[in-house]
Amino acid sequence: MDLDIRKENKKDFSILYVGGEIDAYTAPQLKEELLPMTENEGDKILVDLKGVDYIDSTGLGIFIGALKSAKSHNSTIELTGLNSRVKRLFSITGLDEVINIDNEKREEAK
Amino acid sequence: MTDSFSCIQNQYKEILKQYLEDKNEIGLYQAQQFSKKVLEHQISPEETLSFHLDAIEEFFPDIPHSLRDSFDFLLEVMMGYGMAYRAHQSLRDKQKELEAEINVAASMQQTFLPEEIPQVDSLDIGVISVPASKMSGDYYHFIRDENDCIGVAIADIIGKGIPAALCMSMIKYAMDSLPEQRLQPGALLENLNRVVEQNVASNMFITMMYGSYDPHVHHFYYSGAGHEPGFYYSQKEDTFEELYAKGLVLGIKRHTKFREYHKQVEPGDFVVLLSDGVTECRTEEGFIEREELIELIRKYKELPAQEIVEKVFYELERLQDFQLRDDFSLIILRRKV
Amino acid sequence: MSIQSNVEVHTEWGIVSARQAGRNLAKDAGFGNVDQARIATAISELARNIYLYAEKGEIVIQYVEDTESPVSKRGIKIIAKDKGPGISNIRDVMEDGFTTSGGLGAGLPGVKRLMDEFDIHSTAGEGTEITAIKWLR
Numbered sequence: 188m189d190l191d192i193r194k195e196n197k198k199d200f201s202i203l204y205v206g207g208e209i210d211a212y213t214a215p216q217l218k219e220e221l222l223p224m225t226e227n228e229g230d231k232i233l234v235d236l237k238g239v240d241y242i243d244s245t246g247l248g249i250f251i252g253a254l255k256s257a258k259s260h261n262s263t264i265e266l267t268g269l270n271s272r273v274k275r276l277f278s279i280t281g282l283d284e285v286i287n288i289d290n291e292k293r294e295e296a297k
Numbered sequence: 298m299t300d301s302f303s304c305i306q307n308q309y310k311e312i313l314k315q316y317l318e319d320k321n322e323i324g325l326y327q328a329q330q331f332s333k334k335v336l337e338h339q340i341s342p343e344e345t346l347s348f349h350l351d352a353i354e355e356f357f358p359d360i361p362h363s364l365r366d367s368f369d370f371l372l373e374v375m376m377g378y379g380m381a382y383r384a385h386q387s388l389r390d391k392q393k394e395l396e397a398e399i400n401v402a403a404s405m406q407q408t409f410l411p412e413e414i415p416q417v418d419s420l421d422i423g424v425i426s427v428p429a430s431k432m433s434g435d436y437y438h439f440i441r442d443e444n445d446c447i448g449v450a451i452a453d454i455i456g457k458g459i460p461a462a463l464c465m466s467m468i469k470y471a472m473d474s475l476p477e478q479r480l481q482p483g484a485l486l487e488n489l490n491r492v493v494e495q496n497v498a499s500n501m502f503i504t505m506m507y508g509s510y511d512p513h514v515h516h517f518y519y520s521g522a523g524h525e526p527g528f529y530y531s532q533k534e535d536t537f538e539e540l541y542a543k544g545l546v547l548g549i550k551r552h553t554k555f556r557e558y559h560k561q562v563e564p565g566d567f568v569v570l571l572s573d574g575v576t577e578c579r580t581e582e583g584f585i586e587r588e589e590l591i592e593l594i595r596k597y598k599e600l601p602a603q604e605i606v607e608k609v610f611y612e613l614e615r616l617q618d619f620q621l622r623d624d625f626s627l628i629i630l631r632r633k634v
Numbered sequence: 635m636s637i638q639s640n641v642e643v644h645t646e647w648g649i650v651s652a653r654q655a656g657r658n659l660a661k662d663a664g665f666g667n668v669d670q671a672r673i674a675t676a677i678s679e680l681a682r683n684i685y686l687y688a689e690k691g692e693i694v695i696q697y698v699e700d701t702e703s704p705v706s707k708r709g710i711k712i713i714a715k716d717k718g719p720g721i722s723n724i725r726d727v728m729e730d731g732f733t734t735s736g737g738l739g740a741g742l743p744g745v746k747r748l749m750d751e752f753d754i755h756s757t758a759g760e761g762t763e764i765t766a767i768k769w770l771r
Contacts, residue, residue: 346668380747384747387730
């Protein structure tokens with residue numbers, strides 16, 4: 188099943204809305220969208236995961252790759268709209284301490 | 298080949314003739330059986346069509362020219378199917394080759410895993426590790442040091458199948474090259490993290506839980522690198538609690554520190570370590586809840602550790618219609634009563 | 635015997651002419667209707683490749699005889715040559731499932747399987763020459 192991906196450019200940041208299940212099959216699709224966004228020097232990227240009900244380890248890997256790329260391009264990446272299952276995954280893996288996760292931003296993204 | 302070919306062609310002629318005379322279901326059944334035969338002898342669609350044309354020309358010498366020519370037209374249309382059929386055969390052969398290669402790799406991978414579980418007087422240990430396909434991204438390891446302490450590692454490599462298996466070999470060699478003297482779980486993970494960080498692609502990572510059991514004082518020390526939490530069963534309280542060790546997954550940040558946790562293990566208590574293939578076991582109704590998993594373990598907790606892990610695996614496998622979505626590993630260490 | 639047909643391919647008409655020439659020669663050589671169709675299909679695929687990727691080239695169809703082998707064999711040889719862009723990765727195009735144009739054609743592996751012998755020579759930037767033979771059984 189394909190991911191539902193939509194990109195929106197706001198004044199000072201861009202939002203990537205993702206919907207579906209991010210697993211080994213759909214992860215390449217997310218990577219194709221997300222990675223180039225991190226390569227723009229100084230950009231702020233918000234990834235809205237409201238529509239994502241499941242992420243597997245390959246999916247997590249995409250976010251890690253994006254985070255590393257963001258670091259080397261001076262851009263920032265932030266996640267929002269995580270459901271409890273997804274949030275738990277980021278917390279268990281300790282990734283919530285290296286990636287910005289902010290559920291408050293969800294309102295702003297609307 | 299040519300012999301059996303003309304033999305099959307004759308057979309086609311005979312059953313067709315029979316059918317044209319009797320026009321009954323028996324004839325059609327024979328045609329269906331015949332189609333299995335042509336496949337078995339790798340006869341392509343356009344050849345089968347030509348059997349038909351040859352037979353028809355023999356049965357009806359006065360067949361109108363245009364009807365006869367229409368078969369040439371159909372033959373040309375069938376060429377595409379013929380080519381697809383042959384491409385399919387060659388792909389099937391290639392698949393067999395690949396499978397054979399993977400089988401060799403899978404048996405090599407088996408040698409990365411411990412051949413036997415260490416025998417300790419005071420411990421009852423059970424292990425099961427089953428890959429979703431042929432190769433596994435789950436890794437486990439036992440170390441027994443000179444003080445008789447038992448080290449146990451369980452690791453889950455991102456993804457599954459061959460890419461995960463390749464990465465697993467790195468973990469195996471990294472574990473083997475660790476200093477001989479006993480390492481504290483936290484220090485061990487810090488060591489491994491440095492190796493992994495330098496050797497994996499940017500979107501790869503490994504989660505691991507490492508524990509060390511000291512049978513002299515019955516302490517269990519453990520640290521985790523983003524690994525799926527296990528459980529701790531206390532016999533006195535008859536409760537399961539989450540065995541969680543906070544820590545970042547391996548391969549992300551070079552200088553990561555791992556906190557060390559500790560449990561005093563009482564007789565009958567046991568530690569459950571698992572990979573996320575156990576908790577992400579998915580049935581038609583959704584993911585199984587950790588509570589359901591606890592109930593399963595509870596159901597079998599009186600059995601020897603090896604039997605518990607096998608029974609739990611069987612039940613979860615059955616829940617998923619015997620199709621694993623992810624590699625599955627479950628380890629139980631129980632202090633004997 | 636030296637019967638030969640040379641067909642220029644730079645339009646789809648050229649593809650049809652090449653097929654026709656191949657079929658006629660195959661028929662005269664004594665090939666049955668299935669093999670005639672196979673030879674025509676092989677020519678078709680090779681000619682289409684010329685038409686699509688090299689824009690123009692030539693298909694040569696010859697009657698061949700192999701007197702050196704213990705049992706002498708007769709057959710049809712197809713030579714497809716062009717001065718197009720050439721193929722830089724022959725191993726890839728000889729792999730099943732590799733398509734460059736997204737077309738449904740069985741491509742070169744398909745042609746190879748239709749014929750008994752197949753040989754390809756290509757230099758990037760210079761052109762391609764493919765030789766394929768079908769022997770009479």
